[in-house]
Amino acid sequence: MPAFAQSENQQMIAEMIKKFGETHIKPKFMEWDESQEFPLEVFKKLGDLGLMGVLVPTEYGGSGFGYFEYVTAIIELAKVCGSIGLSMAAHNSLCTGHILAFGNEEQKKKYLPKLATAEWIGAWGLTEANTGSDALRMKCVAKKEGEYWVLNGSKNWITHGITGNVAVVLARTGELLDSHGITAFIVERSTPGFAGGKKENKLGMRASETAEMIFTDCKVHESQVLGNVGDGFVQAMKILDGGRISIAALSLGIAKGALEASIKYAKEREQFGQAIANFQAISFKLADMATEIEAAELLTLQAADLKNRGQKMTKEGAFAKYYASEVAVKCSTEAVQIFGGYGYTKDFPAEKYYRDSKLCTIGEGTSEIQKLVISREILK
């Protein structure tokens, strides 16, 4: 068996999502895209299938799978709809992943079963209006008052910022720019002083909710601190290392979807009395797309393999995220070109892949930040 052949579990997950996509996503995804509706019911159904807690051990109500299965699930979902892939990934690897990695036993028992079944949807708040790449300058503060921490400030661009039932929130508990001056809190939606804010009107990924979270004198009990006070930033960087596998997989799904649609169209569409696939200008585009997708997949599986084995994968995660996301943008751009004028309309899938793909070079660390991470690692 080749080293990267899909296991039986991966094949089962891929089949299951293909069927799920046909029935529950394809009939509606353009409607959701148009209206920017976050289709909560789809995530509840994904929860029933075990896909909202792919990496959560079975003792906490999850599927207990590893990163290969997780990558397969995101790829297959993103082939159908990038938004569903993005929301599933953010829920799994950011909020749920943070509680799984750094929560104490009580916190894990309380939150993971709800998140893994999608009874609750999770959000993860690091970014603020003025601090994206430069997260250490965050202004959202938490001040200790007796047994409580009082949060004030806001988080922007948060996936499930309004709908999320629980959020992991990174807030400043120490000095500005001190990497040990940030703490992670679990904040339930019902906590007084926690509100959803502006929902972003986006270019792509429009069915994935992206919104502001606002904290006004929001009192969070000290039992809701994840790990130690002051460890939040270091924890967040570790979560983002793993999260990069998610975005690489998301990118791969979009790129593969764009390639599959392009191959089908190029064989069907005739110009000058023959299928456009016969023109080398088109077939070479397909060859480039296929080759780059293959390379992106190998980088993603390498990062997933390291993560499965509990090894450091900062550089490999950044390789995968950087390369796969740029490949997604390139492949979806080429798909629009191959579809010609039809590629520019909403009647064909190419334009949605094109719009959705761009998020991949921005979210969870831009391509420039990935290059920063990679160059730091190789210059050590």
Ligand SMILES: Cc1cc2nc3c(=O)[nH]c(=O)nc-3n(C[C@H](O)[C@H](O)[C@H](O)COP(=O)(O)OP(=O)(O)OC[C@H]3O[C@@H](n4cnc5c(N)ncnc54)[C@H](O)[C@@H]3O)c2cc1C
């Ligand atoms: C759809 C969507 C969902 C998201 N979901 C979440 C979420 O769930 N939780 C969350 O916390 N955040 C989330 N984000 C935020 C996302 O992680 C940030 O947008 C991203 O990290 C970039 O930050 P920024 O937008 O502030 O850009 P900036 O940091 O302002 O960057 C602007 C430009 O400057 C470049 N740049 C910045 N610093 C450097 C540097 N040192 N060297 C070279 N170039 C640099 C960047 O690469 C970019 O091109 C989401 C964003 C989107 C669009």
